Amino acid sequence: xxxxxxxxxxxxxxxxxxxxxxxxxxxxxxxxxxxxxxxxxxxxxxxxxxxxxxxxxxxxxxxxxxxxxxxxxxxxxxxxxxxxxxxxxxxxxxxxxxxxxxxxxxxxxxxxxxxxxxxxxxxxxxxxxxxxxxxxxxxxxxxxxxxxxxxxxxxxxxxxxxxxxxxxxxxxxxxxxxxxxxxxxxxxxxxxxxxxxxxxxxxxxxxxxxxxxxxxxxxxxxxxxxxxxxxxxxxxxxxxxxxxxxxxxxxxxxxxxxxxxxxxxxxxxxxxxxxxxxxxxxxxxxxxxxxxxxxxxxxxxxxxxxxxxxxxxxxxxxxxxxxxxxxxxxxxxxxxxxxxxxxxxxxxxxxx
Amino acid sequence: xxxxxxxxxxxxxxxxxxxxxxxxxxxxxxxxxxxxxxxxxxxxxxxxxxxxxxxxxxxxxxxxxxxxxxxxxxxxxxxxxxxxxxxxxxxxxxxxxxxxxxxxxxxxxxxxxxxxxxxxxxxxxxxxxxxxxxxxxxxxxxxxxxxxxxxxxxxxxxxxxxxxxxxxxxxxxxxxxxxxxxxxxxxxxxxxxxxxxxxxxxxxxxxxxxxxxxxxxxxxxxxxxxxxxxxxxxxxxxxxxxxxxxxxxxxxxxxxxxxxxxxxxx
Numbered sequence: 327x328x329x330x331x332x333x334x335x336x337x338x339x340x341x342x343x344x345x346x347x348x349x350x351x352x353x354x355x356x357x358x359x360x361x362x363x364x365x366x367x368x369x370x371x372x373x374x375x376x377x378x379x380x381x382x383x384x385x386x387x388x389x390x391x392x393x394x395x396x397x398x399x400x401x402x403x404x405x406x407x408x409x410x411x412x413x414x415x416x417x418x419x420x421x422x423x424x425x426x427x428x429x430x431x432x433x434x435x436x437x438x439x440x441x442x443x444x445x446x447x448x449x450x451x452x453x454x455x456x457x458x459x460x461x462x463x464x465x466x467x468x469x470x471x472x473x474x475x476x477x478x479x480x481x482x483x484x485x486x487x488x489x490x491x492x493x494x495x496x497x498x499x500x501x502x503x504x505x506x507x508x509x510x511x512x513x514x515x516x517x518x519x520x521x522x523x524x525x526x527x528x529x530x531x532x533x534x535x536x537x538x539x540x541x542x543x544x545x546x547x548x549x550x551x552x553x554x555x556x557x558x559x560x561x562x563x564x565x566x567x568x569x570x571x572x573x574x575x576x577x578x579x580x581x582x583x584x585x586x587x588x589x590x591x592x593x594x595x596x597x598x599x600x601x602x603x604x605x606x607x608x609x610x611x612x613x614x615x616x617x618x619x620x621x622x623x624x625x626x627x628x629x630x631x632x633x634x635x636x637x638x639x640x641x642x643x644x645x646x647x648x649x650x651x652x653x654x655x656x657x658x659x660x661x662x663x664x665x666x667x668x669x670x671x672x673x674x675x676x677x678x
Numbered sequence: 679x680x681x682x683x684x685x686x687x688x689x690x691x692x693x694x695x696x697x698x699x700x701x702x703x704x705x706x707x708x709x710x711x712x713x714x715x716x717x718x719x720x721x722x723x724x725x726x727x728x729x730x731x732x733x734x735x736x737x738x739x740x741x742x743x744x745x746x747x748x749x750x751x752x753x754x755x756x757x758x759x760x761x762x763x764x765x766x767x768x769x770x771x772x773x774x775x776x777x778x779x780x781x782x783x784x785x786x787x788x789x790x791x792x793x794x795x796x797x798x799x800x801x802x803x804x805x806x807x808x809x810x811x812x813x814x815x816x817x818x819x820x821x822x823x824x825x826x827x828x829x830x831x832x833x834x835x836x837x838x839x840x841x842x843x844x845x846x847x848x849x850x851x852x853x854x855x856x857x858x859x860x861x862x863x864x865x866x867x868x869x870x871x872x873x874x875x876x877x878x879x880x881x882x883x884x885x886x887x888x889x890x891x892x893x894x895x896x897x898x899x900x901x902x903x904x905x906x907x908x909x910x911x912x913x914x915x916x917x918x919x920x921x922x923x924x925x926x927x928x929x930x931x932x933x934x935x936x937x938x939x940x941x942x943x944x
Contacts, residue, residue, distance in 0.1 A: 378842055398845040411843040415861045424857075425847035469843075476847060 329354035336383030346536040357513045359523035362533035368516050377401045404473030408485040410465040412457040419453035425476035443471040463494045481513040563603040586619035588670040608672040609646035618665025710913035728914040741899035752817040752878040757871040760825025768833040786823045794887035808890035817878040825870035832866025
């Protein structure tokens with residue numbers, strides 16, 4: 327049973343549709359990421375859910391009740407902003423207490439709940455500070471506490487980590503997931519960082535040009551991208567061309583990649599020349615394996631845990647990322663001939 | 679050495695500028711203490727006689743009260759209108775916006791004599807007699823540009839997601855304005871109000887055209903008194919005006935720290 331539904335939601339700015347008939351269903355307690363490049367409509371969609379933007383068509387339903395006509399202050403959503411948006415003239419305590427005061431919660435209870443919320447974000451003892459006396463990470467924690475303390479129906483996070491440095495970003499995202507699971511709150515997390523989305527989400531809605539391209543679990547999104555855009559946007563891919571040589575009883579077919587023959591399931595194969603995507607980490611290298619694709623190592627880059635091999639075949643480049651524990655990077659020299667091998671299951675056949 | 683020399687020179691230069699700026703005030707303050715029947719500097723002897731003599735001139739006290747009332751009314755209304763107008767100008771697009779902004783700002787550019795004549799004409803045309811309200815209206819027009827300059831400055835770069843955050847937490851637009859927006863632009867608004875107060879309290883040129891025999895502001899009273907008599911009463915009244923302004927600035931600086939507004943943002 328879905329808790330938050332978007333039904334044919336449309337948003338138009340100056341005659342251009344930035345959100346096109348969007349449909350979305352989120353279950354109670356689920357953490358869903360909106361992932362996409364800038365301008366894909368993810369923040370616009372979030373702002374419509376929060377009520378800062380009006381919908382130009384369609385409905386937004388929360389817990390069975392349509393909310394898209396309500397003003398933002400009546401929607402019971404907790405929002406965390408990219409730039410924290412704390413009230414600079416109020417202490418941490420007053421910032422967090424603000425929503426409770428508006429709800430006329432008795433004073434003693436306000437105090438109790440604010441302190442509890444601050445404890446949850448590990449900021450106990452900071453009540454009397456002002457926002458400008460806190461670091462970015464601490465400010466974002468206050469912002470999270472402020473949003474959660476009112477027990478909102480949905481928690482909305484608008485690129486909450488993008489103003490933090492890399493290390494803090496990782497810590498914070500783990501903390502956010504931890505808190506989210508503990509509270510069990512339905513959450514939407516807007517980000518343009520695919521790693522972030524893959525790491526924390528129950529499901530990801532990949533958006534592009536005002537549409538949801540695919541909505542799935544991180545594993546499905548990564549391993550079985552359904553559209554061309556998703557496969558290129560999430561992770562890196564090599565594009566390779568294969569030629570169909572033979573088909574067997576309609577189930578499977580043999581394909582050759584410049585002499586490297588593989589049998590794959592025929593599903594989706596229509597033309598005699600097909601394009602496939604292949605993730606760099608799915609490629610293995612062998613010095614002697616006549617079954618592999620014959621390539622030449624052009625360059626290699628040591629990246630710490632793994633090494634990136636840039637391979638050349640027929641004026642085209644192929645990228646392979648191989649863990650240094652699997653293959654010693656010193657073993658293959660630049661300019662040397664090698665064989666690239668992959669499991670035919672890993673080939674992604676993508677609808678154009 | 680190379681660093682010390684220009685600094686000493688700069689200090690000296692600053693000192694001279696300060697002396698130049700403060701000298702007239704000091705001259706007025708000291709002259710008010712003279713024992714002579716005429717204004718002289720440096721004062722001959724020291725007495726507070728001219729201050730006590732003020733008590734025999736109730737018209738000065740009347741004018742003082744009137745000036746305070748007018749300045750207060752002007753400050754409140756001009757700040758209210760100016761703040762609203764600033765928000766409209768900074769946040770909304772509307773037809774003829776530039777033209778309206780220029781029109782509202784024009785009292786800064788028009789010589790106040792011209793403005794005074796225009797007001798006089800206008801008032802007699804629509805039939806408003808000289809009154810504190812007539813003065814307040816004139817001063818509001820005169821001071822709104824100051825208020826707007828300061829409030830607009832504090833609104834530019836205002837992060838509106840802070841207001842969205844308040845809305846998101848359940849605040850309606852009035853609460854957002856009074857609990858979030860206004861406190862955040864407070865220093866600009868207060869500075870605007872002080873400017874409006876002082877500009878009104880100080881105004882001679884415009885007031886000259888509006889006053890009548892029973893509605894006379896303090897600057898006009900001093901001006902007309904000086905045309906007939908030139909005794910140290912003038913300097914004692916002026917000293918009181920100076921001290922009042924000074925006290926006002928100090929109190930406000932202490933209570934609100936408005937000095938920050940004139941430095942830079944944040």
